[in-house]
Amino acid sequence: MTNAVSSPARANSTRPRAAVILAAGQGTRMKSPTPKVLHRIGGRTLLDHAIDTAQALDCERIVVVVGAHSPQVGEHARKRLGEGATVLQDPPQGTGHAVLAAREALADFDGDVVVTFADCPLLSAPVIEPLFDLRAGSSRGGGADVAVLGFEAANPGAYGRLILAPGHVLLRIVEAKDADDTVKQVRHCNSGVLAADRALLFDLLANVGNDNANKEYYLTDVVGLAHDRSLSTRAAFAPEASVQGVNSQAELAAAEAVWQAARRSAFLVEGVTMPAPDTVHLSWDTRLAAGVTVEPFVVFGPGVSVATGAVIKAFSHLEGAAVGEGALIGPYARLRPGAEIGPDAHIGNFVEVKKVKVGAGAKANHLSYLGDGSVGPKANIGAGTIFCNYDGFDKFETHVGAGAFIGSNTALVAPVRVGDGAMTGSGSVITRDVADGALALGRGVQSDKPGWATRFRAMKAAKTARKDTK
Template identity: 40%
Template sequence: MRKNRGLKIIMRNNKEYISITLAAGNGTRMRSKMPKPLHKIAGISLLDSSCKCVDMAVKKILVASNDLIFFDKTLENRFEIVIQKEKLGTGHAVLSCIDKIPDSVNVVINYGDTPFVKPETVEKMLAKISDFDCVFLGFEVKDINQKYGRLITDGEKLKEIVEYKDANPAQKAITLCNSGIIAVKSDILKKALVKIENKNASGEYYLTDIAKIINQDNGKCSFVKCEESEVMGINSRVELAEAEKFYQKILRNKHMEAGVTLINPKTVYFSHDTKIEQDVVIEENVHIGLNVEIHEGVLIKAFSYLENCKIGKNCIIGPFARIRPGTTLDENVRIGNFVEVKNSQIGNNTKINHLTYIGDSEIGENTNIGAGTITANHDGFKKQRTKIGKNCSIGIGTYTIAPIEIEDNAMTAAGSVITKNVSNGCLGIARQKQINIDGFVEKYKKKIRNKDEK
């Protein structure tokens, strides 16, 4: 666990802050052994996506469960961890890390299951700290039957927040609701935390009660508004799917606005970190996994799957192609239908057009790989490399048994099983001589008929 390096942090301006991320909830509605914050949308965990909005925090505290740390040990390297042993409400969760909160700093409190809050929204909240002691993030709810806490306001002033369970009919009719995200001065926060009580319908310590407490202590509270979709929380698999759908729409629009053509946008899946240059065309039913970089002029045809790879300028991929991790395609490479490429480097203008597996290989420029070629890369114990030079022609149905090298300008004959290196300009051929047996077919058919008659 990262050690506390001291509580004194000198803040130079209101934009500097520490963050407290609450992620210790049980998440029972997910019906999963894995803690809810580790479930993913667009290839990134809810927790990591939620913390993007506080990425600039000078110190990051994570209120977590033991299960969360067990499932993701890397969290200890990225956060100062506080384990919430008892689940007694959001107020109790923040109170559990009160000793970790420095004096005289700004604090942003967010949640590990709210992945769409924007950094700009947090900046707006922090900007308001100059005039107020505490700023809540609110939103206008479309359906007043939603069971969010209601913000009771007077102009710019926030008087209190009433949880839905404790609200009267008039308060339930209020459309301005609480997202749970808070920016607050640490000294004010610590004084208010110890005054929170659990005298409510749930018997919990509500963090939202600090608004009323601060006002009673002659402090000043306010609020900032955002769109309801920005503070979408995820509590179930259904809501996870809705969040994925929402995020994919954001990613598709981002890429199209940057100059990418999507033939049927709803059928294309992007990861959160996909990088695509302009004038790329992507046909329907394409899946782009994590860590993919696609350069300009590329055409990705339908039903192709890419992950952890780099695609050079003007390549054509698919249809029905799979580009696996560790693969780099240089410029003008052609990867055709039912071709799988894994952990390989493919040179400029090389063509691998159909029904081929290329694994752990290096292929030079201007080389043609015939249909049905397989670079066999496992010797029974470990992976081995295949090297094919430039200006080569690999005949259809060629199997190369790694480790092996086919040098520049070489060829292999169709149907060969190549087990030895092929030198520059040579033809590699490894197959038995063909024998034609006269009259065999009729004799064979007669033998089968006789068996059937018996």
């Protein structure tokens, strides 16, 4: 399920919206060759989560600020948003400097700008929307010229502190490294997310200095500058979990756990049965209909949809697959991209399906590989069946007709078709098409040698006896 839906509160403001997503951090604490914002939560990159949120806020312009050290980030953003969607911050000189990098890209934009962070994957449109609610009132004299998203931290630590007056009027933001002991006692902290009119935001940023412990240009300084101009600065608050950032592998895992728990809870509310939800792993676009049952230790990779009444049994792995109504999958089944499982079909234990359309009521219950092709309605695939789809250079298709019966341990060498109602004998290697209703046998003629086993055992026993007497 994506976040790319219009915000229900959008009607509160008619001003155009743009987003500046900060994605230029080096992410050294991740200790990974993959750039931080290209790590994944729910199978989707942190950067894509941030873009999803901006789109859900109805931002008509999205600018991603990237660093020279990670060209893959810019490539990823441009692939999704198009050329011109990224600006370069080089060298990095703080968050204020990063936002200023987007000034030219938004020079012709007239509206509100929200600044978000690509390493905060749990941010969502409903969490950010209150900033625009505050902004909407500014034109009526009661709103905020600058609106900041805050949270109350259980452990404020290194977070910037929000210095507030009554009514959530924001006086200034003090970074932890610049805070004295009194300020460090404040529990209201800065998430970094901020919204303001585009012209005002860049005017304030142009006056930000770097007289601080890090010698950087802080985005947070715009609040103090706005207050000095007698402009309205306000804060809205969100749950701490919704604004948590990712800077290390441990924090990535923690964010994944929060995200997974929220998605599981949503599916339970929607009528999905999960006896052990904590053991089920979901992806950002997993679609489970009401009435689906998911047993313990099931993994959903990206691109899976499951229709009502289907049962996904324990220890199954699904990715890029569609499961029809009433189908039974697993246990220990693997559905790979392109698998389409029809209504009431059965894909059983240790069966792998890749790019095969399985018809309604068909069964492949044991130890088989079905790759590239189709299985007709009501067909039965015997244990140990293999679709031999690859010759070392190219892939070919196998098609099993409606009501066909494939005997156990059959190898179907593609390209090949087994007709409607046809059968194959167990242990056969089928290399030619089988006509409708025919029986195909592709195995050597059995030859029996009377008494051979008895003589063999006697010979072996005699040899063993001679060894024992030496």
